[in-house]
Amino acid sequence: MGEKLKIAVQKSGRLKEDSLKILKECGISIDNGKDQLKASAFNFPLEVLYLRNSDIPQYVEDGVADIAIVGENVVIEKQKELDVLQKLGFSKCRLAMAVPKDVDYNGLEYFNGKKLATSYPNSLRQFLDTNNLDCEIHEISGSVEIAPNIGLADGICDLVSSGSTLFKNGLTEVEEILVSEACLVANKNISNLKSAILDRLLFRMKSVLAAKNNKYILLNAPNDKIDDIIKVLPGMNSPTVMPLAKDGWSSLHSVITESDFWGVIDQLKLSGAEGILIIPIQKMVL
The missing domain is CATH 3.40.190.10 (Periplasmic binding protein-like II)
Structure with a gap:
């Protein structure tokens, strides 16, 4: 086998x-x-x-x-x-510290001498030690967000995605420990x-x-604008340029990253590009 x-x-x-x-x-x-x-x-x-x-x-x-x-x-x-x-x-999220929304939070010094509830004691302890903070850690599993409401802790350290769970429990995020x-x-x-x-x-x-991080881009342009467009258009090596049936025009093909998308599109339009198409890529073998 x-x-x-x-x-x-x-x-x-x-x-x-x-x-x-x-x-x-x-x-x-x-x-x-x-x-x-x-x-x-x-x-x-x-x-x-x-x-x-x-x-x-x-x-x-x-x-x-x-x-x-x-x-x-x-x-x-x-x-x-x-x-x-x-x-x-x-599965992107962040490990963050939160306190009741009615607390007048004025910085990390707030946590000195406070009680914190968390399911991530090692990560929290490392953050506290790095910032010279003396806190009492209560390690709990399950619904960490309820701890301040029942008097178990003054704040929490927990994973946050949208922040809606914090909001529902009357908490506000004040410090980010790490992103994940x-x-x-x-x-x-x-x-x-x-x-x-x-x-x-x-x-x-x-x-x-x-x-996932790249898009395939196709566009049409007058031949006298190609050099200007190539300066703007990123690619794995250089853009592919193919003549169109319309005299004096060409089609350019390349790849752009998701993060460059809108900035590049604006520059291409200013450089004379027309008929811009953006197509998802299923696989990209480098």
């Missing part, structure tokens, strides 16, 4: 859905039966282990799983010896055979991510 690379993913929740989605986008088909604890890919030497999110770093460090898709915040909090191979661009997204991590002592499989998987993931 041959060696298989074992990848751990969250057994339930949004991170599981996005993890399986990127594997599918990498062309990997997995039999995901209901309540399975593990499943094998049909067309790639990969076995998926469905584990509790907070346990994943330990399993990878111990070699039970070779690699995993897990939040950076969990990797930092658990303080395990892992190789972070690739940020994956989804899903990432691919690996055991530091992975075998040579499994490392070769991992290289193949990582190549596919990078191709998928590159496609």
